[in-house]
Amino acid sequence: MTQFSVLDLVPVREGGTVSEALAASVDLARAAERVGCTRFWVAEHHAMEGIAGGATSVVLAHIGNATSTIRIGSGGIMLPNHTPFQIAEQFGTLDALFPGRVDLGLGRAPGAGPELQRALRKDLHQASEYFPQDVVELRALLTGDIDLPVKATPGLGAKVELWMLGSSLFGAQLAAKLGMPYAFAAHFAPDHLDTALELYRRDFQPSNSLSKPHVMVAMNVFAAETDEQAETLASSQQQAFVALRTGKPGKLPPPIENYLSTLPAPHRAMLDHLGQAAAVGAPDTVRNSIDAFLERTKADEIILCGSTYDPEARVRSLELTMDACSAHIAA
Template identity: 80%
Template sequence: MTALSVLDLVPVREGGTVAEALQAATELAKAAERCGYKRFWVAEHHAIDGIAGGATSVVLAHLGNATSTIRIGSGGIMLPNHTPFQIAEQFGTLDALFPGRIDLGLGRAPGAGPELQRALRKNLHQAAEMFPQDVLELRALITGDVELPIHATPGHGANVEFWMLGSSLFGAQLAARLGMPYAFAAHFAPDQLDDALALYRRDFQPSQQLDRPHVMVAMNVFAAETDAEAELLATSQQQSFVRLRTGNPGKLPPPIEGYREALPANAQAMLDHLGQAAAVGSVSTVRAKVAAFIERTGADEIIVSGATFDPAARIRSLELTMEAMRR
């Protein structure tokens, strides 16, 4: 069976608090571990009221204490926001606390708008241009494969699994050149999925970490007892996505009956576009759609995203999704 993992943005729902969102993420990670998911990743986003995972390494430390076997990691750390040395220390600390369980997924996007540049006191455009060099420096700080004038303690010698994240050909090219596993964010940017995976597999160069290409693809999955129930649950995330793309982001709203049908044609087309990397429905529907997506991509792993207003519904979705793929 293709391995399944979980991506969580630590959503803050309308009427809820950051503390409640973090507690919900903790319960979700524990449920993912019980169900047999391989990894639980948290994504770094900033200055969005509805997302509470910005201090990603801190969130991962909490999740590590709440679980015992599931791998935990970043999906991803937006490296231009940081220095390689800081991330080496943070993830070296995580590895010391939770040995053999830490993934470090790296992305090039800042994870917020231009106001973040002022808040971080950084030229993020320039930092993004330095991304390949920073990845090499970060890897050297942890693995020691290149001699540097300074050692990160903690960090140096840590057993961290590196991943390259991407939603375009750039990340695929870099992952292939560095011999890293590659995770594609099809759940929100599916346009270049097929081309990126083909390029990555064609140009992959073996490394000490990896001897052959390894692909994980993200998709939105909402599983429930019936197709209608799953489609209703999915409307919370659909509302959030439409609001984000139209410049009005906020907290995760409750589901709305008939939401999709009430949207203007351009918004419906936006959601239809995302639907090519989604599975929404009952166990049988999810099984068929995920299987078709695996057939299309040849993915070694699928990482499932999909925020629900009711945290219990997300846990149930994980349970049913794993049930669907084990049948």
């Protein structure tokens, strides 16, 4: 059996508002719960006008209140931006509100320039060097497996499921050493996918929370009635990615038909490279792409990514994808 989950960036579209983006995320989370997804994750990004998930724990409380069974979590919290104690309190509070439903995915990338570092009052590059120690401290604040001089309340005793996120070998090594489930961000950084999964599985050390390796891999997935409609649907995120990589990030733009054919060769090559962790098309096309990706990765879980300009189109994409993959879910 393969589990399927959803990663949401809470995208703010051109002409739209943050309030509308948050409402669309609620609708998507409800749809994910309805069609049988395991978890719904929100990613932490800051100072980006097209992404509204910066106050991640607050957004998760909003999502948790609107749902009843699906797990909710961070994909992820960038721990260098915070102190372990703050995150223990925040996610301990979430666990008290939504017991047995909370995931805490942790990432190391500071992802911030000098201006944001000043705004956060952090030397993020130095903070990232302490990431392994901070993960251990955060786990201890939640579990009490190390006696610390200060107790997090809420936090201590919370049944939060800790995950390690990564797009390089570092996260794979740390997840294996600490016995944590591992999520690989192939949807935007597929280069080290195979090597990272091999390393994680080979070096995994069982922990109190996990007895054997558990792998989640992120894919960009856009499903529609036809291949052509799905390709148009995907063009909003493709435009946003090109804008980000060329230093011109903004809100999520409307789709463009035949967008890829309009791109210069370097931008097309960049998107083609990301396509190795993507499924775009009609249901049969999406199923075949996901089948091939599962054969390659042997993932226990796929987390579905992909922002669309029309929120209803993303809900429909999720419905079509989960229906197309029903054989994996029931296996």
